[in-house]
Amino acid sequence: MRITCPLCGERDRREFYYQGAAVALTRPEPEAGEAAWDDYIHNRENPCGVTRDLWHHEMGCGAWLVVMRNTATHEVLEVELATDAKRTGA
Secondary structure, eight states, X not given: OEEEETTTEEEEXXXXXXXXXXXXXXXXXXXXXXXXXXXXXXXXXXXXXXXXXXXXXXXXXXXXEEEEEETXXXXXXXXXXXXXXXXXXX
């Protein structure tokens, strides 16, 4: 899989570190109980199809990127700097 960093250009995915889905998680209240905390810490969605993920260009410029990709085909559909995605609310 190739990811096009907006700052460095197209690179192999091995230069990047996958952080997870680019969505905000709702943190449980401190007294929510063991089951709620276990779910929050350990369980994540694993969809087949188009996702928005957070990646770190660890072996490059160090930028954080939001990558829209298809998990079934590994096609990268869109890449933007995480700071830009945060500004636009995307």
